[in-house]
Amino acid sequence: MPLAKSTADHIKDLAQRYPSKQSAIIPALWAVQHEQGYVTPEAMAEIAEHLGLPASLIEATASFYSMFLTKPEGRHEVVICVNAPCMLRGADEMTAYLGRALGVRDGGTTADGAITWHSTIECLGACGGAPMMQVDHQFEENLTEERIDAIIERLRQPVAVAAPAPAAASERPKRKAPAPRRTRSES
Amino acid sequence: MAAVQTDQVTLTINGQSVTVPKGTLILDAAKKIGIDIPIFCSHPKMAPVAVCRMCLVEVEKLPKLQPACAVYVADGMVVKTTTEQVGKYQKDVLGFLLINHPLDCPICDKGGECPLQDQTYQYGPGASRFDFPKAHFDKSVPLSDKILLDRERCILCWRCTRFSEEISGERELALIQRGTNTIIGTFNDEPAQSNYQGNWTEICPVGALTSRQYRFISRPWDLDRTASICPACSMGCNIQIDARSNRIGRFQSRENVAVDDSWLCDRGRFSFPNFQRQGQERPRVRRNGSLEEVSYEEAIAFTADALKHAGGQVAGWASPADTNEELFLFSRLFREVLKSAHLDHRSGVVADAEPDDIALPIADIERCDQVVVLGGQGVIDAAPVLHLRLFKSERKGVKILKVGVTEGKRALDAIPAEAQAIGILATEADKQAAVDLQAKLAKKVKGSVRRLIVTTGPNGRGAKDLGILPHQGPGYASLNGRAGRGRLQWPGAGVKGLYVHESSPLHGFVPSDAESMWLSTLPLVVFHRFKASPLDEVAHVILPGHAFTEKYGTVTNMEGRVQRIRRGIDAEWVREDWRVLQQVANALGASWAYESVEEITGDLVRELPPYAAVNQEARVLWSEST
Ligand code: SF4
Ligand code: SF4
Ligand code: FES
Ligand code: FES
Numbered sequence: 061m062p063l064a065k066s067t068a069d070h071i072k073d074l075a076q077r078y079p080s081k082q083s084a085i086i087p088a089l090w091a092v093q094h095e096q097g098y099v100t101p102e103a104m105a106e107i108a109e110h111l112g113l114p115a116s117l118i119e120a121t122a123s124f125y126s127m128f129l130t131k132p133e134g135r136h137e138v139v140i141c142v143n144a145p146c147m148l149r150g151a152d153e154m155t156a157y158l159g160r161a162l163g164v165r166d167g168g169t170t171a172d173g174a175i176t177w178h179s180t181i182e183c184l185g186a187c188g189g190a191p192m193m194q195v196d197h198q199f200e201e202n203l204t205e206e207r208i209d210a211i212i213e214r215l216r217q218p219v220a221v222a223a224p225a226p227a228a229a230s231e232r233p234k235r236k237a238p239a240p241r242r243t244r245s246e247s
Numbered sequence: 248m249a250a251v252q253t254d255q256v257t258l259t260i261n262g263q264s265v266t267v268p269k270g271t272l273i274l275d276a277a278k279k280i281g282i283d284i285p286i287f288c289s290h291p292k293m294a295p296v297a298v299c300r301m302c303l304v305e306v307e308k309l310p311k312l313q314p315a316c317a318v319y320v321a322d323g324m325v326v327k328t329t330t331e332q333v334g335k336y337q338k339d340v341l342g343f344l345l346i347n348h349p350l351d352c353p354i355c356d357k358g359g360e361c362p363l364q365d366q367t368y369q370y371g372p373g374a375s376r377f378d379f380p381k382a383h384f385d386k387s388v389p390l391s392d393k394i395l396l397d398r399e400r401c402i403l404c405w406r407c408t409r410f411s412e413e414i415s416g417e418r419e420l421a422l423i424q425r426g427t428n429t430i431i432g433t434f435n436d437e438p439a440q441s442n443y444q445g446n447w448t449e450i451c452p453v454g455a456l457t458s459r460q461y462r463f464i465s466r467p468w469d470l471d472r473t474a475s476i477c478p479a480c481s482m483g484c485n486i487q488i489d490a491r492s493n494r495i496g497r498f499q500s501r502e503n504v505a506v507d508d509s510w511l512c513d514r515g516r517f518s519f520p521n522f523q524r525q526g527q528e529r530p531r532v533r534r535n536g537s538l539e540e541v542s543y544e545e546a547i548a549f550t551a552d553a554l555k556h557a558g559g560q561v562a563g564w565a566s567p568a569d570t571n572e573e574l575f576l577f578s579r580l581f582r583e584v585l586k587s588a589h590l591d592h593r594s595g596v597v598a599d600a601e602p603d604d605i606a607l608p609i610a611d612i613e614r615c616d617q618v619v620v621l622g623g624q625g626v627i628d629a630a631p632v633l634h635l636r637l638f639k640s641e642r643k644g645v646k647i648l649k650v651g652v653t654e655g656k657r658a659l660d661a662i663p664a665e666a667q668a669i670g671i672l673a674t675e676a677d678k679q680a681a682v683d684l685q686a687k688l689a690k691k692v693k694g695s696v697r698r699l700i701v702t703t704g705p706n707g708r709g710a711k712d713l714g715i716l717p718h719q720g721p722g723y724a725s726l727n728g729r730a731g732r733g734r735l736q737w738p739g740a741g742v743k744g745l746y747v748h749e750s751s752p753l754h755g756f757v758p759s760d761a762e763s764m765w766l767s768t769l770p771l772v773v774f775h776r777f778k779a780s781p782l783d784e785v786a787h788v789i790l791p792g793h794a795f796t797e798k799y800g801t802v803t804n805m806e807g808r809v810q811r812i813r814r815g816i817d818a819e820w821v822r823e824d825w826r827v828l829q830q831v832a833n834a835l836g837a838s839w840a841y842e843s844v845e846e847i848t849g850d851l852v853r854e855l856p857p858y859a860a861v862n863q864e865a866r867v868l869w870s871e872s873t
Contacts, residue, residue, distance in 0.1 A: 101435035108434075115434040116421035124425045 063106050067095045071110045081111045085121045089128050098129035126180045133176035134169040136215045139194050140203075142179045145187035154191045154203045155179055161205075161212055174216050258324035273315040273326055274302060284328055285337065285366045287344075287452045288404035289316035292509065293413050299344070299404050301366065303336045304328045312336055334370070341371035347382045347427070348453075349399040357454030359467040363402060382427060390420075390432075391439040393513060394447060394456055398430050401455035407431060407447045414510065415443045416638045431455070442631050445516040449500060458497065460517055465491040473815035474501055476802055478522065478568060478751050478795040479515035481702040482609075482630040483804025486511065488519075488796055488815030495519045495796060495816060505610045506808065508639070512631035521752045521778075522796040527820050533787040543790075543822050543830075550746075550788050551834030553771045554585060557744035561771070562589035562737050565715050567704025568751035569824075570800025570812065571858070572847040574706070574713045576828040576839075577748060578721065584832045588717055588731025589742060592710035593703075594757065596735065598678040600700070600711040602723065602869035605807040607670045607697035609633070613640045616694075617666050619658040621673040621681050623649040629674045629701045630805065652677045655684040659691065667694035674701045702805045704754040705795070709803035712855070712867060722855050723869070738762060744771035750824065751795045752778045775827065792824040799844050800825075801861050807868070809861040 063071075070091050074084040088111065092103045099122050108115035122128045126139070140158055142151045155166075162170050162177055169176040186192045189201025200211055257266045260277050267276045272295065277284050287299040297317035304315045307325035312333065315326075327333065345367065352358040384398035403422070408431065411420040419439045423432045433439050447456045470489040477484040477498065484507035487499040498516050502509035530546035531538040541549070554561055563585075565577045574592075581587050612618055612633075618640065620626050627634045641647045648658045652673070662669060669688055673681035681698050688696045702708045714721040717731035732740045738761055745766070749755045755776070758766055766772060766785045774786035777794040796815045803809050825847060829839045841847050852858045857867045 104434070114418035114421075116418055116432075119432075119434050120421040120423055123423045 061096065061100070061102065063092060063103060064095055067091050068106070068110060071107060075111050081113055082117070084111055085113070085118060086125070089118075089122050089125075093128060098132055100130075126178070134173050136175045136196050137194075138175055138177040138211075138215075139181045140177065140179050141181060141184050141186075141190070141192055141194075143183040143187075145183070146190040146192060149190040150203075151191040154193075154205075154208065157205050158193070158208055161208060172216070175212070256320050256322045256324075258320050258322070258326060260326045261328055267320055269320075271320050273304060273306075273313070273318050273320055273324075276320050277315065277326070277328060282328055284315045285362075285370055286316055287362060287366075287402060288406060290406055290409070290450060293406070293409045296405055296409065299402065300340045301337065301344075303333060303340070305330050305333055337370040338372045341367050342376060344402050345371070345375060346377045347384075347399065348402070349381070349386075349397075351400070352454075354463075355397075355400065355454035356457045356462060356464075357400075357451075361454060362452040384430065388432075389438070390456075391441075391444060393459060393517065394439065394444045395459060395462065396431060397455050397457070400453045401431055402453055403429055403431075404452055406450045406452065407456060410443075410446060410450060411441070413642070414446070414635060414638070415441055416641075417441050417443075420447075442513050443510065443635065445513050446500070446510050458517075460520075461497040464496045465489070470496060471815075472499075473813045475796065475812045475815055476705060476804075476810050477511065477515040477518075478705050479512075479518045479753055480630045481567075481704060481707050481805040482506065482515075482632050483705060483802065483806075483808060483810055484511050484515060484632055485810070486515070488813075490815050493817055495523060505608070506804065506806075506810075507632050508636065510632055510635050514631055518753060519796070522794045522816075524794065524797075524816065524818055528791045530791060531789045538783075538786075538789065543827065546788055546790055547827060547830045547834060550773050550790070551831050553773070553787065554744060554746070554831070555835060557771055559586045560589075560742055561585055561587050561744040561746060562591070562732070562734075562740075562742045563587070563715075563746045564734060564748070564756050565590075565592050565710065566749035566751060566754045566756070567592050567702070567707035567710050568754040568795055568802075569706060569710070569748060570798065570802055570844075571706065571709045571713060571809070571851060571861075572800045572844050573748065573750075573824050573828065574710055574715050575721075575847060575851045575854075576825055576832070576841075578714055580828055580832045580835075580837075582720070584835050584837050588726060588729060589737065589740070590715050590717055590731060591734040592707070592715040593734060595676065597675045597703075598682075599719070600675070600702075600708075600723070604675075604678070604698065604700035605708070605805070605866065607672075607699040608806045608866060609636060609699070611697075612636050612670055612672075612699075613643060613645065615640070615645055615668045615670040617646045617648065617662050617668075618670040618672065619655075619662075619684065620647065620649045621655060621658070621671055621684060622652045622677050625652075625677075626672050626674055626701060629703075633672065633701070652680050655680055655687070658684065659687050662688060662692060664692050665694075666692045669694060669696045671696065671698040672701065673698065675703060675707070699806060705751075705804070706802035708805055708807055709801075709809070712803060712807075712858075713851075722857075738765035743769070744773070745769055746773040746775065747782060748775045748792070748824065748828075750777045750792055750798065752780070755780055756782060758782070775824065790827055791821050792827070793818060793821050797821070798824065801848065803867060807860075807866045808864065809858060809867055810864050811861075 071088045074087050078084050088107045092099050104118040105115050108118045140155050167178045186199050191203045192201040254269050255266050256269050263280050265276050265280045274284050284302050287301045295317040297314040302315040303312035305327040306313045386397045388396045390396050408420045412418050419433050419441055423430050448458045469491050473488040475486055475488050477486045485501040485503040487501045489497045498519050500509055500511045529540045530543050532541050532549045563581045565574055581590050637647050650658050671681050678700050685696050685698050717733045747756045772786045773788045774782050775790040775792050777792050797818050799814050801809050801811050857869055860867045
């Protein structure tokens with residue numbers, strides 16, 4: 061799916077703003093994600109063309125930062141911090157609980173398409189409220205099993221409740237089956 | 248005492264004092280006094296990144312160990328590379344690198360020439376302290392039809408990605424994902440297009456990047472290695488023929504900073520299957536319409552007889568992949584013995600060669616301030632490693648103008664009058680356009696304007712130097728009206744016999760339609776060659792000869808550098824081509840008595856003194872100006 065003209069124009073404009081075109085990659089990826097919900101290889105190729113950079117560099121950047129989604133995800137995004145301070149305050153238990161409560165593995169999306177969760181994020185700077193997670197750009201701190209249950213309950217509502225998160229996050233459309241990507245297994 | 252300002256820095260490494268220029272890396276300063284610091288990511292042709300941490304050393308007054316590959320020397324620095332702490336870190340770094348490494352050395356192509364294997368043996372821990380299961384990644388991932396990637400073996404040294412960025416500039420390879428998930432890949436898993444992929448396999452310090460052609464072919468210690476020259480084009484990149492049990496396993500690069508700068512292109516590197524020999528073969532002569540096997544003696548006698556019969560009306564075509572020694576004898580056979588000037592090595596129409604065509608040596612491209620590539624990609628396709636030299640120059644600030652052959656005007660307008668040193672590159676087919684542009688530029692700018700004409704074949708330049716041309720003798724001598732006819736005129740010039748000599752299927756005699764007609768009516772076709780070709784069908788004599796990879800001699804690259812090729816494969820049942828040429832000449836009344844290639848080289852140098860350059864593998868300079 062080609063990018064909307066407004067997005068493409070925005071990226072072309074970004075290309076002029078920095079002394080190095082490479083600096084425009086992250087804002088361009090944001091623009092694409094805001095429009096399409098995630099960044100497809102076609103969109104990466106289009107960014108590359110607008111910025112005059114090799115496409116490999118766009119994919120390298122998009123795949124490096126965990127906030128960029130490269131496959132369709134649920135309506136809501138939950139990322140749970142597992143860095144040291146959170147870990148000391150029980151992040152491992154909370155992560156295990158979150159997975160059980162949602163019934164999918166780290167990186168997966170619930171069957172109803174409501175929630176995608178993962179733990180591939182580094183310290184979010186909210187260690188004071190550890191353990192914590194981020195729900196659609198909003199911090200949820202001092203997690204307990206009960207609080208996790210309540211948050212999941214809220215997210216499962218068919219209509220998103222007054223989420224003060226950026227428009228793009230709450231409006232993220234539900235996607236069809238994930239596109240196949242390169243695999244990696246750990247055992 | 249006041250410090251004296253100099254560009255030199257003196258430091259101490261392991262108690263030894265060493266003086267090096269400012270801006271030298273500790274690694275290189277150590278190398279200078281024979282101290283070996285283990286490395287993985289560092290590469291002499293690429294900027295330091297210090298990602299593998301293998302080269303950590305102690306530097307006095309610095310609290311932590313420093314990567315020798317990325318820290319520059321300073322006056323009075325005291326470096327230690329063999330302390331207990333350094334040893335412990337080396338063990339630990341290797342321990343980390345091996346955590347997820349599959350250690351499938353027994354089935355890995357790199358085993359036996361693998362820095363990871365060698366350094367683990369020399370500096371590493373005897374056993375792993377990691378007792379969790381290893382992470383698994385994809386193996387044998389095709390990056391292209393030439394290269395396979397094993398992601399488990401990759402130690403993420405970034406050499407391949409840096410090559411792609413800093414050396415070829417194509418930026419096809421990238422680090423995808425991050426942390427322990429990091430993998431090497433191409434965009435969207437699309438097949439890599441680069442013509443320089445074989446180099447990845449050589450710089451990869453493990454067996455992650457391997458070439459399909461060499462996959463499971465040999466162990467390095469089973470290879471016979473022969474220093475030679477790439478047979479595929481006129482660049483003259485230095486190679487090593489790696490053969491196992493007398494079959495070529497691969498071509499590897501062999502650094503010559505003046506020519507290839509240690510790289511090869513894929514066209515050249517992967518061209519070796521053209522030179523594999525299929526079985527033994529004997530000379531044949533045509534009797535009553537069919538070819539019959541005979542001895543060399545018989546075939547030579549038959550050839551001499553038939554040539555004599557044809558009188559002076561014989562034409563000779565020698566391939567631009569023949570050695571200078573063969574060409575020298577070929578030219579003498581025609582000019583002195585057969586008294587014919589119908590000589591050629593060309594396949595098409597090209598402007599006459601002149602010594603000025605080599606005025607710009609390959610390495611000097613880096614020292615120009617403007618370089619015009621007249622013909623753009625066409626020039627690169629003719630000698631692909633030129634691209635790497637051009638890209639390197641561009642990174643150093645040389646302005647590279649790639650323009651079409653007919654767009655010389657664009658280059659002329661773009662180059663400022665104050666330019667100091669201008670280079671023009673063009674193929675021999677487009678030489679005239681290069682000469683015209685050169686003349687115009689010389690009028691416009693103050694500085695020098697030099698050209699380098701890309702010839703055809705690994706010895707196209709030698710063939711011109713030695714006068715395998717109908718209208719020029721050895722050393723570009725004029726023939727004073729005794730010129731013969733060129734290949735394109737042979738049909739219809741009353742030629743009664745043709746002698747074709749070739750030792751490379753990449754630069755063979757490929758008849759045009761008109762020539763095919765003519766060949767089928769010729770009373771005599773002598774085909775002295777390595778590999779069978781459609782010419783066999785019209786030949787009256789087939790004299791088996793050696794392949795480019797099976798013989799000893801010299802070839803001259805596009806810039807006039809005479810380099811040696813050597814026998815990488817033994818085919819002793821084949822009589823040396825020069826010996827056969829000599830026997831044919833002697834059967835026709837000559838009395839040549841060469842016993843070795845060296846003696847022919849000696850005579851060649853006596854006739855063409857500039858060819859003494861062969862002793863230094865230097866460029867043949869025809870006058871002061873070149
Ligand atoms: S594939 Fe080889 S060269 Fe490339 S990063 Fe991995 S180990 Fe280094
Ligand atoms: S540039 Fe020419 S000589 Fe060099 S490796 Fe390629 S084909 Fe061979
Ligand atoms: S460690 Fe979790 S927010 Fe800092
Ligand atoms: S060689 Fe120095 S860090 Fe890799």
